[in-house]
Amino acid sequence: MRRKMDFKEQAANKIIGEIKGLKSIQTPAYVCDLAALRRNLSIAQEIKARTGAKIMLATKAFSQFSVFPYMKEVLDGTTASGLYEARLGHEHFGGEVHAYSPAFDEREIEALLPIITHLYxxxxxxxxxxxxxxxxARPGIKIGLRVNPQISLVKNSALYDPSAPNSRFGVKKADLTDEIMAQIDILHFHNLCENPVEDSEALIGHLTQNFGPYLERIAHVNLGGGHYFTAPGYDLERFVTALKCFKERFACELTLEPGGALVYDAGYLVTRVLDIFEADNENMAVLDTSASAHMPDVLEVPYRPSLRGGGIAGEKPHTYRLGGRTCMTGDVIGVYSFDEPLAIGDMLIFTDMAQYTMVKNTNFNGVPLPDIGILHESGRYEMVRKFGYEDFAGRLS
Ligand SMILES: Cc1ncc(COP(=O)(O)O)c(C=O)c1O
Structure with missing residues (x-):
């Protein structure tokens, strides 16, 4: 049953879990928090300084190029999963541009050749x-080959385990001949996803034990992404030690290509409540965002994003199911509880929304895309990009 909202209630908009600088911004909006980004980058800087490894940004996770100037102060370049990411890295980031794809076609290779430095x-x-x-065409380009190390360390979802049975990723050890080894400069192992240090150690231990003869003759190893070195409680000492031992043992150049870890908890999706009513004895709040269109990993992984000031169902006195504004029944972000009742117009702030959001969003249902902005360290909000009807229609005919 629809609950009538009186005008006073609507006017007294609350900001749940307020962040200085975001009080009056237009929503929905993805906001990169520069202070948080810099905190992550300083960890990357420490890893680089202590291990001598190079660190690339995996642009599949985050491609907000308006903050690339800050990222390139620390990182060595970008790694792309497709032609357009490579071009973005080349034009907006500079440094090394690596490209890997499960399969390239001729036109892609031709377009990539002038702009990349490493091809896997x-x-x-x-x-x-x-x-x-x-x-x-490019005699100097470094050639890598992705190898499937056949050790499953991603436990939360088979969707993200490159070593899952029947995986299409990488050449197996049994197929790695001398002739193939003679063609390549880099062995590439990407096998983790949001993994703690124990799993980076396990991967490195597994490679040391099972790929020793190959690693001894190769000059360069890329240990992929998924090392979640900015997550709370991550033991950086152990990670640094494991990388240093590996690098010294095989006397190789080392590259990491994290995505998520570089922007972990460095962005928000700021949204407002559009409607509130009761359905099946539950409080329902419909937001001006969408799990399906604006944060698809919520449904794909799936996971429940953190919300400032929001508890789990029943933890706080007022519980709501937060729904998105598309027609899909399953477009639900989750059930959250609050200290006070929600009202139409209230602002909610989802956290850890820099990674795998903007890069995967859609205009499904003709729903507008969120703005993209930056929260500067001074607390100033800079709106960087707005999207309109043309962005929607332009892809469709
Ligand atoms: C080949 C490759 N490298 C790097 C990454 C980045 O991984 P993450 O964002 O988990 O660090 C991915 C993610 O899927 C990948 O497939």
Whole structure:
């Protein structure tokens, strides 16, 4: 049953879990928190300084290029999963531009060649197909081959485990011949996703034990992403020690290509309540955002995003199911509780919304895309980009 909201209630808009600087911004909006980003970057800087590893930003996780100037002060470049990411890295970040894809086509390779510094193949067949052209056009380019180390360390979702059965990622050890090794400069192992240090150690231990002869003859190893070194409680000492031992043991150059860890908890999705009513004896709040269109990992992983000032169901006196504004029944962000009742117009702030959000969003249902902004360290909000009807229609005919 619809609960009538009186005008006074609407006018007294609350900001749940207020953040200085975001009080009166237009919503929905993705906001990169520069102070939090810099905190993550300082951890990356420490890893680089203590291990000698290079660190690339995996732009699949985060491509808000308006903050690339801050990121490139520390990072060595970007790693792309597709042509457009490579171009973005080349044009807006600079430094090294790595590219990997489960499969390239000829046109992509031609477009990539002038702008990348490192090219990784996923299979031996792709490597043999494109190597002659690549070596002729760009003799200096570094060639990597993705190897599937066949150790499952991503436990929360098979969707994100590159070593899952029937995975299409990487060449298996049994297929790694001398002839193949002679063609490549880099062995590439990406096998983690939001993993704690124990799993980075397990991966490194597994590689040391099982790939020793290959690692001894290769000059460069890329240990991929998924090392979650900015997460609370992460033991940086252990990570640094594991990387240093590996690097010294195999006398190799080392690259990491994290995405999530570099922007962990460095962004918000700021939204407002559009409607409140009761459904099946539950309080329902519909927001001006959407799990499906604006934070698809909430449904895909799935996971329950953190919300400032929001508890789990029943933890605080007022519990609401927070729904998105698309037509999909499952477009629900989760059930949250609050100290006070919600009202139409109240502002809510989801956290850890920099990674895998902007890069994956859609205009499904013709729902507008959130603004993109920056919260500067001074507390000043800078709106960087607004989207309109043209962004929606432009993709459709
Ligand atoms: C090849 C490769 N490198 C790096 C990454 C970045 O991973 P993360 O964001 O978990 O650090 C991914 C993520 O899927 C990937 O597939």
């Amino acid at each position: 193949f996923n299979s031996v067949s792709q490597m043999y197909r494109f190597l002659p052209r690549v070596k002729t």
